[in-house]
Amino acid sequence: MRRAIRTMTSNEMRGVNSTAVLELIRTDGPISRSEIATKLAVSLPTAMRIVEELVQSKLVIPTGKKEKSGGRKRTLLAFNAEEHLVIGVDMGPESLYGAVADLSGKILVEHTEHHGLAGVAVYDHLENLIAYLLKSTEQTEKQVRGICVGAPGITFYDEGVVKWAPSL
Numbered sequence: 001m002r003r004a005i006r007t008m009t010s011n012e013m014r015g016v017n018s019t020a021v022l023e024l025i026r027t028d029g030p031i032s033r034s035e036i037a038t039k040l041a042v043s044l045p046t047a048m049r050i051v052e053e054l055v056q057s058k059l060v061i062p063t064g065k066k067e068k069s070g071g072r073k074r075t076l077l078a079f080n081a082e083e084h085l086v087i088g089v090d091m092g093p094e095s096l097y098g099a100v101a102d103l104s105g106k107i108l109v110e111h112t113e114h115h116g117l118a119g120v121a122v123y124d125h126l127e128n129l130i131a132y133l134l135k136s137t138e139q140t141e142k143q144v145r146g147i148c149v150g151a152p153g154i155t156f157y158d159e160g161v162v163k164w165a166p167s168l
Contacts, residue, residue: 021047036077
C-alpha cells in the first residue's frame, strides 16, 4: 500500500516558521530581526512579519537594547516568558497536583488535592482543581496559554480519550 504524499499548507508553514523564530528568540535572545533572518535562512521581510505577530501577541518584547555592529543599530528582541501562564495537572492515584507557571517554568501557584477516589468521581475533583487554578490567575491579568493534564495509562490522542488508566 502506498502512503499518500502530503504537502504543507501556507498556514502550516507559517506556523512552523513562527515556532522557529520564537524558539530562536527564546534560546538566543536578545537578538535582532536581521540575525533571526540570517540564522533561520529566511528573508528579512519574513522575519520582520513573524516578529511583528509575536510582538502583538506579547510573546516577544523589544528589550530597548540595540545591536552593536558597525551599521545602523537595531532593536533587540527577547522572549516574554513572564507575560503568559500555563496550567499543569498531574492525576495521581490518590491525589491531584496542579500548578500555574509562567513560560519560563517559574511556578506561581500550586495546589495538591488528596481524594482517594477512583473512576468518574475523580473528574469532579479535577474540574474543581482547574477552576481553582484559573481563578488564581484572574488578578494577574496574564493570559493562560494552555492547560495540560497528565493521566497515567493509555491515551488515544486523536480521540482525546484515556482508554486505560488503572489508577483512575
